Amino acid sequence: MAEQGRRTPRPDRPMYYEIRIAGHLGVEWMEWFGGLTITQEPDGDTRLTGVITDQSALYGLLRKVRDLGLTLLAVNLLTDPYDRSLDDCSNTQSKE
Amino acid sequence: MSAALLSTKLYIPPPRPNAVSRPRLLARLHAGLHGRLTLVSAPAGFGKTTLVSAWVAECGRPVAWLSLDAGDNDPTRFLTYLTTALQRVAPDLGAGVLNALRSLPPPSLEALLTALVNELAALPTPSLLVLDDCHIIESVAVGEALTFLIEHLPSSLHLVIATREDPPLPLARLRARSQLTEMRAADLRFTFDEAVAFLNQAMGLDLSADAITALEARTEGWIAGLQLAAISMQGHEDDRAMFIDSFTGSHRFVMDYLVEEVLAQQPAAVQTFLLRTSILERMCAPLCEAVVGVDAGEGQAMLTWLERVNLFLVPLDNERRWYRYHHLFGDLLRQRLTASLTADDTVNIAALHHRASQWFEINGLLLEAFQHAVAAHDIDRAAYLIEGDGMPLHFRGAVTPVLTWLAALPVHELDAHPNLWIAYASALLFVGQMARIEPMLQAAEAVLPADPIDAEMRDLVGRIASIRATIAVSQHQAETIVTQANRALEFLHPHNLPVRTATTWALGYAYELQGNRLAALRAYTAAVAAAESIGHFIMHLMSMLGIAHIQEADNQLHQAAASYRVALKLAGDPPLPAASGAHLGLARLHYAWNDLAVAEEHARQSLHLARQLENTDRFLACEVMLAQLLLARGEVAAAWAQLVATAQAAQRPHLIRMLPEIAAAQVDVLLRQSKVEAAAHLAQRHALPFCQVRVHLAAGDAASALALLDSLRTDAEAKGWQDDLLKVTVLQALAHQAQGETEPALRRLAEALTLAEPGGFIRIFVDEGASMAQLLTTAAAHSVMSGYVCKLLEAFPTSALPLADDRGSDVVPRPSPLPEPLSSRELEILQLIAHGLSNQEIGDRLFLALDTVKGHNRRIFEKLQVQRRTEAVAKARALHLLPQQ
Numbered sequence: 001m002a003e004q005g006r007r008t009p010r011p012d013r014p015m016y017y018e019i020r021i022a023g024h025l026g027v028e029w030m031e032w033f034g035g036l037t038i039t040q041e042p043d044g045d046t047r048l049t050g051v052i053t054d055q056s057a058l059y060g061l062l063r064k065v066r067d068l069g070l071t072l073l074a075v076n077l078l079t080d081p082y083d084r085s086l087d088d089c090s091n092t093q094s095k096e
Numbered sequence: 097m098s099a100a101l102l103s104t105k106l107y108i109p110p111p112r113p114n115a116v117s118r119p120r121l122l123a124r125l126h127a128g129l130h131g132r133l134t135l136v137s138a139p140a141g142f143g144k145t146t147l148v149s150a151w152v153a154e155c156g157r158p159v160a161w162l163s164l165d166a167g168d169n170d171p172t173r174f175l176t177y178l179t180t181a182l183q184r185v186a187p188d189l190g191a192g193v194l195n196a197l198r199s200l201p202p203p204s205l206e207a208l209l210t211a212l213v214n215e216l217a218a219l220p221t222p223s224l225l226v227l228d229d230c231h232i233i234e235s236v237a238v239g240e241a242l243t244f245l246i247e248h249l250p251s252s253l254h255l256v257i258a259t260r261e262d263p264p265l266p267l268a269r270l271r272a273r274s275q276l277t278e279m280r281a282a283d284l285r286f287t288f289d290e291a292v293a294f295l296n297q298a299m300g301l302d303l304s305a306d307a308i309t310a311l312e313a314r315t316e317g318w319i320a321g322l323q324l325a326a327i328s329m330q331g332h333e334d335d336r337a338m339f340i341d342s343f344t345g346s347h348r349f350v351m352d353y354l355v356e357e358v359l360a361q362q363p364a365a366v367q368t369f370l371l372r373t374s375i376l377e378r379m380c381a382p383l384c385e386a387v388v389g390v391d392a393g394e395g396q397a398m399l400t401w402l403e404r405v406n407l408f409l410v411p412l413d414n415e416r417r418w419y420r421y422h423h424l425f426g427d428l429l430r431q432r433l434t435a436s437l438t439a440d441d442t443v444n445i446a447a448l449h450h451r452a453s454q455w456f457e458i459n460g461l462l463l464e465a466f467q468h469a470v471a472a473h474d475i476d477r478a479a480y481l482i483e484g485d486g487m488p489l490h491f492r493g494a495v496t497p498v499l500t501w502l503a504a505l506p507v508h509e510l511d512a513h514p515n516l517w518i519a520y521a522s523a524l525l526f527v528g529q530m531a532r533i534e535p536m537l538q539a540a541e542a543v544l545p546a547d548p549i550d551a552e553m554r555d556l557v558g559r560i561a562s563i564r565a566t567i568a569v570s571q572h573q574a575e576t577i578v579t580q581a582n583r584a585l586e587f588l589h590p591h592n593l594p595v596r597t598a599t600t601w602a603l604g605y606a607y608e609l610q611g612n613r614l615a616a617l618r619a620y621t622a623a624v625a626a627a628e629s630i631g632h633f634i635m636h637l638m639s640m641l642g643i644a645h646i647q648e649a650d651n652q653l654h655q656a657a658a659s660y661r662v663a664l665k666l667a668g669d670p671p672l673p674a675a676s677g678a679h680l681g682l683a684r685l686h687y688a689w690n691d692l693a694v695a696e697e698h699a700r701q702s703l704h705l706a707r708q709l710e711n712t713d714r715f716l717a718c719e720v721m722l723a724q725l726l727l728a729r730g731e732v733a734a735a736w737a738q739l740v741a742t743a744q745a746a747q748r749p750h751l752i753r754m755l756p757e758i759a760a761a762q763v764d765v766l767l768r769q770s771k772v773e774a775a776a777h778l779a780q781r782h783a784l785p786f787c788q789v790r791v792h793l794a795a796g797d798a799a800s801a802l803a804l805l806d807s808l809r810t811d812a813e814a815k816g817w818q819d820d821l822l823k824v825t826v827l828q829a830l831a832h833q834a835q836g837e838t839e840p841a842l843r844r845l846a847e848a849l850t851l852a853e854p855g856g857f858i859r860i861f862v863d864e865g866a867s868m869a870q871l872l873t874t875a876a877a878h879s880v881m882s883g884y885v886c887k888l889l890e891a892f893p894t895s896a897l898p899l900a901d902d903r904g905s906d907v908v909p910r911p912s913p914l915p916e917p918l919s920s921r922e923l924e925i926l927q928l929i930a931h932g933l934s935n936q937e938i939g940d941r942l943f944l945a946l947d948t949v950k951g952h953n954r955r956i957f958e959k960l961q962v963q964r965r966t967e968a969v970a971k972a973r974a975l976h977l978l979p980q981q
Contacts, residue, residue: 023349028435044347066231066260067427069139069320069351 016078017058019048022071033061045073104378104412106181108161108226109149114298114406116290118147121283125151128277129222132249133270136258138281140424141320141351144258145228145410147284157254158185158223165377169235170496171205172197179212185223189215195672196708203673203708205237209244219252229423230259239264246270285317294319299326299406307340314344320408320424324354327406331361355428358407365390369398370407371436374429375448375471377464378412378420386455387448446472453477463494470501479513487594490523499523507539514540518559530567537563551589558588562595565602572753577606597626597635604642611815617646634674637666641677648681651818653855657685676705676714683721687728690858690891693924694931696725697941716746716754720761727765728859729920730893736765756782763787764863767794789827798834805831822851826860826868833871842878845871849881862891869897890977893920922956923977925949930969930978 024040025048034057036050052058058075065072125147128134136144152159162181168174176197179190193208193215233239243265249255257263270276286294291312295301303311315321325343332339339357346353359367372388373379379387381395388395399419402409408425412418421429437444449472456465462484469478482489482498490498502510502520510516517540521533537560548554561584568576581603588596604619620642627636644659660678667675679702686695703718719742726735739762746754759782766775772794779787785808792801805828812820829844852860861868869892876885889897894917918926928938939949953965962968972978 021349023352024347025349025352029352029431031434032431040347046349067140067423068349069141069318069424070349 014051014053016050017052018074018076018078019061019065019072020074020076021046021048021065022073033064036061049078102177102180104418105163105165105177106161106184107163107413108152108159109145109410110414111150111153112146115146115150116286116294116298118150118290121147121279122151122154124277124279124283126155129155129157129254131270131275131277132255133246133265133275134254134256134277134279135262135267136256136279136284137260137262138279138284139260141318141422142281142284143319144279144284146319147279148226148228148256148258152224152226152256155224158221159226160184160223161226161228163228164230164232166232167494167497169233169238171235171237171241173496174233174235174238174241175205175208175212182212182216182225185221185225186215186219189219195668198672205241206244207708209241209248213245213248213250216253217250219250222252222254224254224256226256226258228258230257230263231261233263284319286312286319286322287317288312291317291322294322295326299323299330301326301329301336303329303336307336310340310344315350318350320422321350321354323406323408324351324358328354328357328361330405331358351424351428355425355432359432366398370402370429371433372443372448374421374426374433375445375468376420376452378418380418383452383455387451389443389451446474450474450477453481457481463489463492463497466494467497475505475509475513479516479519482519483515486592488519488522490519490526495523495526499527510539511543514543515556517543518556518563521563522559525563525566530570533563533567554587555589555592558584558586558592559595561587562599562602565599569602569605572609574606574609577602577609581606593626593630594632597623597630597632600626601635601639601642604639608642608645611817613646613649613816617643620646633666634672637663637672637674637678640666641674641681644678644681648684649817649819651822651851651855651857653685653688653857657682660685671705673705673708676702676709676718678702679705680714680717680721683718687721687724688859689856690862691927692725692728693927693941696722699725713746713751713754716742716751716758719745720758723761724764727761727768728863732765732768736762736769739765756784760784760787763790767791770794786823786827789831793827793830793834796834798831801831801834802828818851822848822857822860825851826864829871830864830867833867838874841871842875842880845875846880849875849884853881853884858888858891861888873897890975916959918956918959918977922952922959925952926956926968926972927978929953929965930972 019036022045024044025038025046026040027038030036030038033048034050034052036048036052039047039049041047048061052061062072062075125134136148138144152161160181161184162177164174168177176194179193179197182189190212193212196203196208196211227242230242233242242263246255246265267276271278288308291308292305295303295308295311311322311325315325329336329339343353343357359370362370369384369388369390373384376383376387379399381399382392384390384395384399385392399409400416403411403416403419408422409419410422412420420426434445449468453465453468453472453474456462456468462481466478466481466489469481478501484492489495498519502516502523505516510520517536521536521540524530524533524536540556540560544553544556548557561580565577565580565584568580581599584599585596585603588599590596600619600623604616604623607613607616607619620639623639624636624643627633627639640659640663644656644663647653647656647659660681663678664671664675664682667678679698683695683698683702686692686698699718699721703715703722706712706714706718719738723735723738723742726732726738739758743755743758743762746752746758759778763775763778763784764787766772766778767790772791775787775794776791778784779791785804789801789804789808792798792804805824808820809824809828811817812824825844825848829841829848832838832841832844848861861872869889872885872889876882876889924942925938928941933941935946935949935953938944939946942949944952957963957968960968960971962971969978
């Protein structure tokens with residue numbers, strides 16, 4: 001039985017991802033990371049979340065993480081039950 | 097590409113003056129020199145470049161350095177820079193490779209890498225090659241090139257790779273064989289002691305052990321972090337403890353925190369300078385002044401100061417002219433710039449890029465001007481800059497950034513700027529992607545008026561036709577070439593010489609294909625003049641080759657040789673692969689003059705160069721030439737074997753048009769072997785009329801031969817084809833002789849001799865064998881052109897000559913024969929001596945040991961009864977053993 005709200009991943013489809021890095025980044029970094037939502041976690045990590053256009057765009061973002069010397073902790077495809085509506089959400093659309 | 101930028105990529109960063117010494121790391125690096133590869137793989141800001149530059153300064157070996165950037169994902173550019181970098185340790189290395197990279201299309205990467213690797217094996221001293229910022233390489237082709245390089249690395253070259261991520265190379269294999277030394281983040285982090293040395297000594301702070309421990313914990317030994325923290329603390333004289341508390345107590349990303357700290361401490365002018373110049377990949381003082389908007393002189397003062405306070409400024413040359421920011425610092429500044437500008441700001445990022453673009457254009461650095469125009473999203477300006485002031489950017493080594501940008505543009509922008517459709521087509525033509533071009537040309541035509549009045553638009557229409565003509569050239573479609581080329585020349589701007597020249601050459605080629613030699617010569621001559629006037633030496637070379645072909649076809653052999661030699665000179669040294677056509681032409685000419693050794697040398701050179709040209713049938717023609725040489729030497733079986741192999745190799749769709757030429761050579765071999773039926777079959781199958789004539793003669797059917805020759809003659813006379821006319825006349829003489837018709841035979845022979853003598857033809861007679869020898873002897877007896885005839889008779893192998901007693905030859909002025917005639921090998925050597933070659937060169941050319949050559953020389957001198965080379969040559973000439981000069 002398919003999980004509620006999770007679509008089969010495909011390399012060409014926009015998907016809702018979470019990227020976790022060590023250290024806090026402020027909201028002023030949103031544009032640098034293609035419009036992803038920036039959330040500072042109490043444990044000192046930062047979550048970057050949002051719809052990413054496709055796999056190539058994802059790797060582009062990971063490269064930015066690499067180039068800043070940020071420590072990459074996790075990359076997750078989210079199974080948020082609300083994400084069907086988030087697919088249409090244009091303000092989190094990656095510009096990459 | 098400007099020379100200034102070229103050298104900055106190759107600049108070896110000198111060791112940092114106040115750098116912390118890291119002897120344990122240096123010792124490990126030294127120990128690793130016995131292996132093939134040193135890999136320094138760690139995130140940005142871990143001191144990779146600092147460490148490697150400190151190491152190479154004291155490694156005691158010659159060092160080549162290449163700092164990679166995004167443009168090096170283009171294989172041609174990568175290999176160009178790689179070879180140029182290696183020339184710092186071996187100045188003569190790779191000249192051939194660099195030359196070959198300039199040809200169109202460029203040869204295969206693997207062929208070039210093989211050539212390079214072979215040259216590297218001959219490095220006199222063990223050397224080092226450093227590739228910095230290797231993570232930038234994403235291209236599969238370049239990645240494979242690197243793998244190839246590592247797998248074939250000679251022991252004289254050690255490779256050092258500095259990168260932010262492990263490269264896609266066979267690292268596990270290298271590790272297993274102990275060929276790999278690795279320095280990773282864990283190795284590169286400052287230890288506590290190193291942090292002490294850095295903070296307290298190099299940066300002049302006076303921190304307690306606790307403070308340093310806290311800082312080290314917070315930064316995790318990250319050097320860039322410690323450096324920025326130190327700079328920040330230098331500004332926080334009074335409240336260091338508070339700074340340390342705040343810093344260590346914060347969760348904020350270290351670099352983000354510190355850059356803000358450091359910037360906040362700076363005067364506004366410095367902040368503005370740092371933020372605005374962050375858009376630049378590389379900067380010099382005047383460029384900074386233009387971008388930031390400050391007065392002349394302030395830029396240099398600022399750069400000098402930034403370097404002195406260690407604010408992540410990296411010098412790119414010894415003159416302190418060009419700099420860049422440390423990549424990490426630059427990225428952080430760029431992010432701050434983006435975040436700091438609001439919508440109201442008059443100076444937004446596009447404006448900064450625009451200023452940079454203008455500065456680069458004024459200073460003649462058009463590729464960079466283009467890249468900043470693209471970054472400014474200024475399509476109009478980018479479209480204008482792509483034209484590169486007459487020579488488009490994609491012809492100047494920038495084809496990848498141009499294609500990347502064009503591919504990303506929305507169609508409506510291309511429609512709005514039709515010259516971009518044409519640039520796109522032209523760039524694709526440059527990289528050989530023919531199939532995608534026509535739709536683009538049609539898209540351009542859709543938005544252009546059919547018969548424009550405006551000169552610029554007419555030029556665009558002309559360029560479209562010119563591209564179509566060039567595609568038709570690659571497909572050998574003469575009619576299309578003529579139509580499109582003429583159309584192009586009608587519409588092209590009179591000042592657009594580069595395209596006009598190429599189009600005129602294409603027209604010449606079309607006429608040559610159609611056999612219209614006069615028109616071809618006219619076009620090629622016009623193309624030469626145009627090419628010379630703009631210094632377009634490749635077009636000049638190709639047009640000279642065209643002229644040479646026509647001269648050769650007109651039996652003007654000496655003029656053709658002169659033209660081929662001009663072409664060779666244009667091809668440079670080491671030669672462009674396009675020179676293969678010149679060598680093949682010279683091979684044919686020297687063959688015609690019976691200079692077989694020289695002909696073979698040229699044929700081999702041509703073949704060697706032809707192999708570097710992809711997708712052409714040139715190498716087949718070279719192999720046919722070599723087979724003909726074997727046949728001329730009497731090595732019949734070897735000639736046959738060569739031609740069988742060549743015919744086999746020609747069985748590919750783009751090569752089959754060479755099959756008739758190969759078959760014609762095979763017919764010659766078969767007739768020499770008296771296999772008349774097989775020869776007839778081949779001649780029939782490939783419709784080879786001259787071969788059919790020879791087959792008839794061999795079969796004893798002179799009547800059919802003469803009938804066919806009559807129609808061939810009519811044809812040749814109608815078309816004005818001198819080469820065919822000569823061939824026909826020679827064969828007519830033989831056919832008449834075969835029928836016992838001596839008078840007509842001698843008349844035709846005299847005709848042929850008259851046609852042939854100005855060009856110095858010899859082989860065309862000798863190749864006809866004993867029957868021609870007999871006819872010539874008869875002619876000599878009738879005092880027909882005795883000088884030339886004598887010379888021809890001397891060229892026949894003695895077996896073909898009729899016996900001296902046979903013809904009552906007292907009347908014939910035969911030169912006194914040598915008591916012991918020279919062997920064919922000795923004659924070969926004598927010819928080379930006459931050409932001025934040293935014994936060593938003769939040995940190289942004929943694959944003989946030096947002593948063997950000397951031995952032959954002794955025998956030659958004995959037989960000729962002379963003491964030295966000059967005498968030998970003179971006597972041989974007097975005896976008609978060598979052609980007169």
